[in-house]
Amino acid sequence: MANVTRKPSKAKSRSRRAANQRIKQSLNLIECPNCHTKKLPHKVCGNCGHYGGKDILNLSKD
Ligand SMILES: [Zn+2]
Incomplete structure (x- = not known):
């Protein structure tokens, strides 16, 4: 089984975190x-259920 050999450096942890932050922001x-x-984009709206001018999920009927 693979073991952890070394604690990741601050630079490695921080650069990974920064990259994830950049993905979220973009x-x-x-x-x-x-x-x-x-x-x-190209997804049905989670709030009203509309896509392409049509009510796909019919969320507003209840
Ligand atoms: Zn909407």
């Missing part, structure tokens, strides 16, 4: 044309 969010909240 997430490309667009505004939903229906409810104007931020959503991922």
Whole structure:
């Protein structure tokens, strides 16, 4: 079984954390044309369930 041989240096931990932060910041969010909240492009809006001008998830009927 693989063992940990050495404690990762501060530089290694910090650079990994910084890279993850950069990924999160670079997430490309667009505004939903229906409810104007931020959503991922090419995905159904999680807030109102609309995509491409249609109500896909029918969240507003309840
Ligand atoms: Zn929406």
